Amino acid sequence: MEGFDPATSFGPEVSRRYDKSVRGDEDDTVRFLAGLAADGSALEFAIGTGRIAIPLAQQGIRVDGIELSPDMIGRLRERPGGNEIDVTIGDMSSATGPADEYSLVYLVYNTIYNLLTQDGQVRCFENAASHLTATGVFVVEAGVPSAWLRGNQFVNVERLSAGEVILDVNRYDPLTQILDENHVSFTDDGVRLGPISCRLIWPAEMDLMARIAGLELRDRWGGWNGEPFTASSERHISVYARR
């Protein structure tokens, strides 16, 4: 998107607001991931403010992170328990985690899509694979693109009340698979823009990326509570292990 800089998209303003609207699936996510980390350790790619990492660490699992945005890490550090988490500042497609190996590497909340090239996404799978123990798993949670897209240009009404309107204005390029979005918020205080670009991947392309990285799909679920993945699933939770 013209004028969009991925390196600053999770800057001071977004990080300050990030934890104000929790997603609501944190307990289920933590239960699912804790079961896979068992008594090992976990590495979160794009750890953000610790929405998942902090409660996962409270289960007695060592959780480390890789994160690009110093502002998101700053927010993580302010939260109770956030200082105990070891974080490497860097790009999840290339940075090395604080430890050599983990029984669980995970990347949730559609964040694989924040890498804007196919090559970057493949390198992310390779980087995850390089951090796994022999029996370790890489968990990816992402939306199913066909459940999101309504043609190549569309607007979703995210919130509509007497005092606030939030519109999600989207344009999709099927050649690059890039979805440019701008969350536009109208309130009495004025208009606020929230731009983000994503490269969407269908599950089948993701499985090929995993294969290039020496991994294979072990399980795919439609939700954190083991809901089956079906043709109408809006997201998937995919568990990859070494081939």
Ligand SMILES: C[S@@+](CC[C@H](N)C(=O)[O-])C[C@H]1O[C@@H](n2cnc3c(N)ncnc32)[C@H](O)[C@@H]1O
């Ligand atoms: C939607 S937030 C998710 C944060 C956290 N995983 C969660 O579930 O709340 C996306 C995060 O990805 C980070 N990010 C984006 N691109 C990245 C990259 N290439 N490497 C590492 N972190 C990245 C952003 O800075 C932001 O913190």
